[in-house]
Amino acid sequence: MKKLMLAATGGAVLGLVVTTQIAGPLVAQEAEQSTSVYEQLDLFGDIFERIRSNYVEEVDDRELIEAAINGMLTSLDPHSSYLSPEAAQRMRVSTSGEFGGLGIEVTQEEGWVKVVSPMDGTPAEAAGIEAGDFITAVDGESVLGLTLDEAVQMMRGPVGAEIIVTIVREGEVEPFDVSIIRDTIKLTAVRSRTEGNAVVLRVTTFNEQTFPNLAEGIEEQVAEAGGIDNIDGFVVDLRNNPGGLLSQAVYVSDAFLDAGEIVSTRGRRASDGDRFNATPGDLAEGKPIVVLINGGSASASEIVAGALQDHRRAIIVGTNSFGKGSVQTVVPLSQDGAMRLTTARYYTPSGRSIQSLGISPDIIVEQPRPRPVDEEEAEAGTPRTEAGLRGSLENDSLTEDEIRQIEEDRARAEAAAALREDDYQLAYAIDILKGLNALGPLSGSE
Known part of the structure; x- marks a missing residue:
């Protein structure tokens, strides 16, 4: 206890000595900075008046001032800007969906x-x-x-x-x-459907409807499948999702996590930071998850992908995401305008910032561009089978139920092949879920 007290006292004395030595220069420096700011403001006022008086055409004072404010904000980064009263209203409407x-x-x-x-x-x-x-x-x-x-x-x-x-x-x-x-x-924030035995959750944006749509979609698809045991897993499709509300990204991540950090934000000062943690309850009930991302997946999408990736709750498939790792705060201003200001960076649970880097998929899968195929090429590519040979023997050992099962399996395979032609990345994700389901529960799991 005595050592701690001495250390504190020593620190206070040292601080006093150093402060005494540099107090004069510090005061002078602060005064110089204040003078410089006022001089720059005087310069702004001078330019503003000269434009009003001498520009070739008459200018609108309000538009001129708003342009100056917006120029100041946009010089900081691509995401900070001034919102006029009309733009602020449009933004409020857009987040409602x-x-x-x-x-x-x-x-x-x-x-x-x-x-x-x-x-x-x-x-x-x-x-x-x-x-x-x-x-x-x-x-x-x-x-x-x-x-x-x-x-x-x-x-x-x-x-x-x-x-x-x-x-x-x-x-x-x-x-x-x-x-x-x-x-x-x-916008319907989340569209849900079932492909084979996989539930596909297409999340298009993060607005006020996103989490309610997600929860409702999962409930509906599980009910239609006859229960969670009849489902291989879930595909969360975040491709071309530009992001949106941070709170909704947290809710969506929490939907598949039982505990642990989801995302943290760090601002200019330590007090500006925040941390968001998951709460008990997994809407997927432990089933495997594959998350699809691409270069159009940004902001809130990257928060979800990063959280599920760091917790090893999902396999991330696709191509590198956009790389927007900053948080914007919308500050209401007078006359119903608003300021969108970048106030923090966000970090995934492992402590990584993806600003300008993006989320790297666990499995990189490009979406191939469709290639035109002529009829001769299509015919040449059709495989020949025993059943197609003239005079081949029939299989008379199968029961009607077995034949029906084979036909159903063939129909599912053809549907999967059609999906692969239409959306290769999604088909790849569903194949991963099939493989994981075929392996059964991993050793050591309950």
Whole structure:
């Protein structure tokens, strides 16, 4: 106890001596910084007045000030921005799950608008917009030099109106135009279905509906299957999911975890950090899980994938995710505007930040592009079997029940083959679940 007291006293004395020695320079430095800030503010006011007085055309004071504020925020990172009262209202509507537009999540890269992902069932997806596309012009007008909010504003318009976006795509030699008809975007956050004996949960966004949709979808599919014992496992499809609400990412992760950390956030100061932990209860009841990700999986999607990967609760399949590891806080401002400010980085349970790195899949599976096949090639690729030979013997040793079972197995195999042609990554994920289910419970498990 005495040693601790002495150490504390020694530290206090040392601090006093050092502070005495540098107090003068510190005060001077702080005063100099304050003077510099006021000088810069005076400079801003001078420029503002000169623009108002001398610019070739009359300017709107409010628009000029909002542009200055937005410029200050967007200089920090691609995700900080000023939201006008109209933009703030649109954001509040979008997180509730219904809004008007094209149905794409975008960011900005080197002055161009980059598509993070098209949303399921939207005009952008129907028009063939892909994750990673660059939008260089809207209705023939270049977006280079615009802020992200200005570029997005150009793409907004009346429902039913046509918009032409110019796309630059990797692998394409020349830019090309895509026509899209604006529509009201109504998002079902989670769509659930059963493929074979696997429940597929397609999570398109993280809004207020996501966790309720997920829980309801799992309950419905398990009931239709006749119970959890009749299911091989679950595929959580997060491909082209641009993210959304942090709270919903935590809820979705918690749905499959019984305990442990889900995600932590760390801000500029230690007091700004936060930690989110799982609560008891696993909606999948211990069944295997495969998570699908790709380059369009961002933010909240990466939180879920990272949490399930670090806890070894799921196998991550697909391609590297987008790599957005920052948290934005929406701060309400006067006159109904808002500020979206990057306030923290988030970390997976193992303590890794995926900012600009993304989540690396456990198994890398590319989605092959469809290749046209002519009739001769298709016919040549059809395998010959004993049953197809002229005069082959019939199998008369099977009962009617056995024949029916063989036909059902063949139908399932053909359905799986069709799925593989349509969505190779999903078919791969389902094959993993089949393999895990065929092995049965792992040694040591209950």
